[in-house]
Amino acid sequence: MAVSYEPLNPNTDVTTTRTLLHEVIPLTGTIVSGTYGGDAVALGSEGNIKDYSHGMFQSVYDYPYLSSSANHIFDVTLGFDESSDLSSSANTQNAKKIAIYNQFSQVLLGYNQTSSNVEIFESDLDITDDNRQMKECLFIPFSRLLSKDQIKKGTFTIELGTGVFAGAGLPFLERIKLQDLSASVDGTGVGTAVGGEYGVLYDTTGSISSSNSASHGVVFYQAGIIVLSASVFNQAGTGPDVFGLATFASGTCTQTGSTAGTGPARTPDEAWKLSAISGTCNAIRHRLYNVSYNNSTEINSTIYFCRMPVNKFNYSSNPTYTSGSKMVIKNEQSDLPVTYVTTIGLYSSNNELLATAKLSEPLKKDPTNEITLRVRLDY
């Protein structure tokens, strides 16, 4: 390589910046349960839904997951605390449901110092007051591909169908829309726990009649995890832990025998107790109408100011620069030399090329002008 090097002064030619990049993430419910499902495909058999032999959670992809084009978008699982009224050794996957709850609580909330038990999720900003506890929860951890560094505060919305389970479109005749209304990007309106900052998800549709204030879950921004109370599907109850909707789920997702074509109608508490995790996850996906949020990516950039003084880089070693040793861009000796910059190479002290940058079009350089090119490397 035949080049002249120009040093970069670390004090005047190099600077660092930090910027936040946001993307809008809209997830329509049809991707989750409709696009690869429908009448001909039973819930849970969609190509973009991956169940595991351990049965502890279900993964949702944006495309049939056996394809290399598929992207993992989120998981769904559920559980309850061992102190829940629903906990019973006779229940289906009782231990696994408790384990799931404990795992999320341990990671996101930590342990209660006085009882040495995991904290109980609450749909408020104070996890120590034991108010508004959520002992039976639905967990939706989003893939880092979507949530990136964190979910942007104040942007999260999830809309769920609360209508009749069976029948095309019927679940969505009635809907509940939850938003982190109180959270703000400046950090107000959010709580802090070991799993990072979290905001409360409020019912903005007022579709649930409840004697309590309308908060039904929390969103952990950095962890990218949604925790919803199972009571979110309760239209007739009087509190977050009361399940009253008779047709929360039915059909294949609640069937108990391998030969049963349809399963019994179940209330949410029955589904939490009697159905397998994957079956209840199928029912929840069937009720997922919409999810949207903005993610945030923190970009740390180093900017190199490549300054081309008037008396530098005025000649080229390009073979076409001369013809018969005479410069093709000059007629006379007094003509000014001209070059055209297309590439910037950034080098280490021992001339190793560490980064390269291309201009979108050639840039004219001659001794009458001084050019500064600003090369930004993002990390």
Next chain:
Amino acid sequence: MAFLDNSGDIILDAVLTDVGRKRMAAGNFRIVKFALGDDEIDYGLYDKTNTSGPAYYDLEILQTPILEAFSQKNAAINYGLVSYARNDLLYLPTILQNTKSSLVSQGAINLDPTYNVHYLADNTKFSGNDNTVTLLKADITNGLDSILISNYGGSPKFIFVETGLNTTELSSNSQNQNSYLLSVGLNDNRFSVECDKRFINAVWGPTAGASFSMDANNEGVLSLSTLTSNTTSTTSRDLQNYSKMFVAGITSRLYPPTGNDNTSNYSAMAGPRGAWTALSFGVNPSLTLSDYQRYGKTAQSQGASSATYDYIDTIVYVRGANTNVVLQLPIRIIRTAQTS
């Protein structure tokens, strides 16, 4: 790799190279300098006769589409922009291989036009009683001597390379040599030679006492009694598998005598001459039949005879240390066909 969108504002497309990522992983990523390139530019498109005026001279150049940045080792800057203190330079040095018959008679070799290669023969390999060079000479019937013997063995042969101004607009006298080359720092006191280290492990060059000048009989004389080898190499930062070695550059003293200027009979440069060097190479002794099979061809004929050869084709890059001019030499590493 696509072209960059050049329909709007100028944008910069920057990427880390493979080396950059490696340095980042190792925790010693530190950028301290930059250089500029113009690889895509064809300066032949500069139309300085355009009657519409200077603003139209570079219209076509400015429309040159630019490829996206890429990250491989050799993706960098092949033809860089250079800085010279003076803005009034009208000529820049060129590099040429000298194959004048007067030099060939003194040991310089030609390119074999049949295969467009210079041969680098591993003469330790025999077929029957005949070594590689003997067989190869019988197969090359064009009368041109184009065979180097590995590690300068036997009768010394070399590739003769010159830098200077290849123009008839300037006399090749010492005054012009000084004005256009020496005084402006455009003379090479050494050349870097980049070879594929898998195939070539030594470069031979002239000793300090060598000279190229006109004698009392107005004939060009190359005083080059021997070549000296250089096996000290550094890994090339631009080319994969290449290493860089240096050989001496000797300032040419080939000036036109009084009266008839016959120096063009001896030099490839029509104008002022800068430096020259003479090159030979050593074949990596660890090359095996499988290397020839993998990187080249085996049991191939090179002429009318029944002799067959194993060979590997490679490119050697010769660069002037000060002038930055580059010459690419196609080399065919060859031996009589072997079984190991």
